[in-house]
Amino acid sequence: xxxxxxxxxxxxxxxxxxxxxxxxxxxxxxxxxxxxxxxxxxxxxxxxxxxxxxxxxxxxxxxxxxxxxxxxxxxxxxxxxxxxxxxxxxxxxxxxxxxxxxxxxxxxxxxxxxxxxxxxxxxxxxxxxxxxxxxxxxxxxxxxxxxxxxxxxxxxxxxxxxxxxxxxxxxxxxxxxxxxxxxxxxxxxxxxxxxxxxxxxxxxxxxxxxxxxxxxxxxxxxxxxxxxxxxxxxxxxxxxxxxxxxxxxxxxxxxxxxxxxxxxxxxxxxxxxxxxxxxxxxxxxxxxxxxxxxxxxxxxxxxxxxxxxxxxxxxxxxxxxxxxxxxxxxxxxxxxxxxxxxxxxxxxxxxxxxxxxxxxxxxxxxxxxxxxxxxxxxxxxxxxxxxxxxxxxxxxxxxxxxxxxxxxxxxxxxxxxxxxxxxxxxxxxxxxxxxxxxxxxxxxxxxxxxxxxxxxxxxxxx
Numbered sequence: 109x110x111x112x113x114x115x116x117x118x119x120x121x122x123x124x125x126x127x128x129x130x131x132x133x134x135x136x137x138x139x140x141x142x143x144x145x146x147x148x149x150x151x152x153x154x155x156x157x158x159x160x161x162x163x164x165x166x167x168x169x170x171x172x173x174x175x176x177x178x179x180x181x182x183x184x185x186x187x188x189x190x191x192x193x194x195x196x197x198x199x200x201x202x203x204x205x206x207x208x209x210x211x212x213x214x215x216x217x218x219x220x221x222x223x224x225x226x227x228x229x230x231x232x233x234x235x236x237x238x239x240x241x242x243x244x245x246x247x248x249x250x251x252x253x254x255x256x257x258x259x260x261x262x263x264x265x266x267x268x269x270x271x272x273x274x275x276x277x278x279x280x281x282x283x284x285x286x287x288x289x290x291x292x293x294x295x296x297x298x299x300x301x302x303x304x305x306x307x308x309x310x311x312x313x314x315x316x317x318x319x320x321x322x323x324x325x326x327x328x329x330x331x332x333x334x335x336x337x338x339x340x341x342x343x344x345x346x347x348x349x350x351x352x353x354x355x356x357x358x359x360x361x362x363x364x365x366x367x368x369x370x371x372x373x374x375x376x377x378x379x380x381x382x383x384x385x386x387x388x389x390x391x392x393x394x395x396x397x398x399x400x401x402x403x404x405x406x407x408x409x410x411x412x413x414x415x416x417x418x419x420x421x422x423x424x425x426x427x428x429x430x431x432x433x434x435x436x437x438x439x440x441x442x443x444x445x446x447x448x449x450x451x452x453x454x455x456x457x458x459x460x461x462x463x464x465x466x467x468x469x470x471x472x473x474x475x476x477x478x479x480x481x482x483x484x485x486x487x488x489x490x491x492x493x494x495x496x497x498x499x500x501x502x503x504x505x506x507x508x509x510x511x512x513x514x515x516x517x518x519x520x521x522x523x524x525x526x527x528x529x530x531x532x533x534x535x536x537x538x539x540x541x542x543x544x545x546x547x548x549x550x551x552x553x554x555x556x557x558x559x560x561x562x563x564x565x566x567x568x569x570x
Contacts, residue, residue: 137418137442143283145414147290152407154294159403161305163468167396169316172252174399175243179257183228183264185373190221191275193366196506197570198279203428214276215351216358225268229261244388252316259320266331273334278417280344289330297326368508372515379519386527390538397477400468408453415446416500423504432566439501446493454489480539488546494553498560507565514555523548
């Protein structure tokens with residue numbers, strides 16, 4: 109791969125960026141977004157295939173893997189913190205024509221992510237049985253969930269390295285290289301899932317532990333490839349050995365931007381835990397439906413991830429080039445394109461809710477519960493699009509504190525507050541619990557739309 113073939117050129121001149129011609133600006137946004145969408149699609153499809161494979165082991169296995177996955181998400185807090193800081197700062201340096209500084213920031217971000225992931229993994233692995241039991245699941249789910257968690261945690265360090273490199277490359281305007289690496293990782297993951305879960309090609313059938321081991325080996329492969337490409341200097345961002353020696357000031361810059369995102373993600377994970385506890389009140393079938401629904405949510409959210417990445421890169425690079433009007437137009441344009449695609453996706457998944465649910469499970473109760481979850485997702489899609497894309501635009505500008513405030517107001521005040529009311533009023537069914545996420549995303553869209561409209565993010569220094 110060569111730099112020229114892997115970089116989407118970002119139009120920085122006013123005539124291409126500010127909407128005249130609009131087609132060029134749309135092409136720039138789409139050029140950055142589609143590789144991210146495909147990368148996330150690849151990852152989501154693998155997650156769906158993984159869930160389909162695990163579902164053949166029964167509802168207990170699905171709940172165990174889902175619960176363990178929630179714990180693993182706690183480690184993603186580290187990745188989100190360092191990745192957000194790296195993307196915002198790298199984008200600024202690239203916009204200012206400072207590619208060597210951008211590469212140095214990437215190296216420091218890799219070291220920081222690996223160190224923090226290691227620090228988080230060790231205590232979580234030791235406490236895995238207690239953490240799984242804290243979800244209030246049945247004993248069989250707790251046993252399998254603890255075994256899955258301890259193995260899948262081995263993927264945390266290579267996964268964090270891979271995530272940070274991908275974030276930095278996207279900040280530099282290279283979204284195709286992360287796509288290529290993601291495809292390789294996911295192919296490895298699917299093949300190893302098939303071998304290790306069911307015991308093909310002479311290997312023992314490991315069940316849910318096989319799924320965890322496959323994930324670990326796949327991420328390790330991806331991290332090795334990404335580091336190799338960076339060290340070869342064939343990409344827009346290169347990596348030298350001395351870039352990996354800790355530099356306190358650079359690490360401070362990255363964490364200053366990323367720490368609010370880490371807190372935001374921590375609050376989200378705690379919130380998801382509380383939301384799951386509410387779902388547990390409706391039984392194991394409801395828990396299984398929730399985790400299947402989350403997999404489908406990830407699939408429906410793909411355009412949001414893509415356009416959020418595009419908005420982050422364009423906003424950050426535009427501010428680095430001292431073009432705040434460019435940044436504003438890029439953010440709104442990316443949001444509009446995301447709304448169109450995600451609304452269409454919402455209509456599609458709502459119309460096909462039952463066939464989608466039956467791909468995962470044949471249990472009538474789980475299917476019914478999953479269908480109601482999918483319908484709520486379909487309704488929420490346009491608001492999810494705005495939440496994701498405008499959130500990406502704000503983070504690209506280094507404005508990471510406002511999204512943190514938004515989570516406190518919307519997730520805790522709206523979704524969990526309404527969920528408490530639903531569970532407290534015993535006559536309300538599970539569909540009402542799922543419906544609370546609509547109110548959550550409506551409020552997120554309104555608050556982030558207001559923030560981006562004010563333009564206060566354009567004055568933030570990174």
